Amino acid sequence: MALAFNPLHVTPEGGRRGQLQLPHQTVETPVFMPVGTAGTVKAVPQDTLEALGAQIILGNTYHLYLRPGHEPIQRMGGLHRFISWPRAMLTDSGGFQVFSLSELRKVTDEGVRFRSHLDGSSHFFTPEHSMDVQIALGADIAMAFDECTEYPADRPRAEESLRLTMAWARRSLTHFRANQDRVPWASDFPGSSQSLFGIVQGGMYRDLRRESAERLLEMDFDGYAIGGLSVGEPRDLTLEMIAEVLPLLPRDKPRYVMGVGYPDEIEQYARMGVDMMDCVLPTRAARHGLLFTSEGRITIKNRQFAEDQNPPDPNCDCLVCRRYSRAYLRHLMQAGEALSGTLNSIHNLAFYLGIMRRVRQSLEPACAPAQV
Ligand SMILES: [Zn+2]
Known part of the structure; x- marks a missing residue:
């Protein structure tokens, strides 16, 4: 079994007080997830994160793949054991960093070729490779490989980006389902497995967002994220996209808005029915x-x-x-x-x-x- 999500109480405004059962932690939702880019929430030790009540933290696939590498982490028992974090973890797909940090990237239907921002070495990421890396890292939740549509993007560009993201979502899911039993902690948690979330894209076009959500629902992911937000658009547009997508998502699966936001934003989105959010803002600003x-x-x-x-x-x-x-x-x-x-x-x-x-x-x- 992958995750189980129980919405314990839903308000008339759509806000959900829930519980997300993951192999390493039962997460009380809505939840804010501190970002642990390279296996560390920058400057904050793991025991302090526990004392603060952090239930789930993020790891960045792009950074961990480049350094120290997913294979050594897998040989050492996975990311939880390597960084000594007993609670839940989520890894992103690497896509966002490939597009924002790496140099000389070239996107084809097959995947993305890019140069490391560390040493200029050449790498090729495909949806299948992102799944292999994330299974080796072994977070409780992995994310489908997607292209984060930039802002602003005109309609043809947003449509083309969405086409690519939907094809990659299908390939991510197929490869993940065939290989998810290879997660490093499989024998520690018999009967439970890693989960995979699909990512709704579509730029700032409401109908493309709807189309994206509907197509992902047909594929049947373990949870659904809304990506491509907080990329420079005005805040009322962020809100409009979230409001458009949330009612389409199933009641019994967790909903994650990626990369937001300011304190008042995370409160507002949680009251609308978003269960999970992450942002580098609190630690970067600090x-x-x-x-x-x-x-x-x-x-x-x-x-x-x-x-x-x-x-x-x-x-x-x-x-x-x-x-x-x-x-x-x-x-x-x-x-x-x-x-x-x-x-x-x-x-x-x-x-x-x-x-x-x-x-x-x-x-x-x-x-x-x-x-x-
Ligand atoms: Zn304080």
């Missing part, structure tokens, strides 16, 4: 000294914080806000200390995970009056 707080964003290196002995966020009880002051975080940043990125990242992740915890509580049915 390394640049941008903190998300209950009172808005603050730039910690600003001079105004030089002697500010208040916690970064007075309404946050994370392990950073309980112990350290704004003045100290500013000093660490000014001095270029490594601890700066760590503490800033821990607070921002706590803030994101806290939003989702509160959204989950608010999506639960109100308690029935006590019987007298």
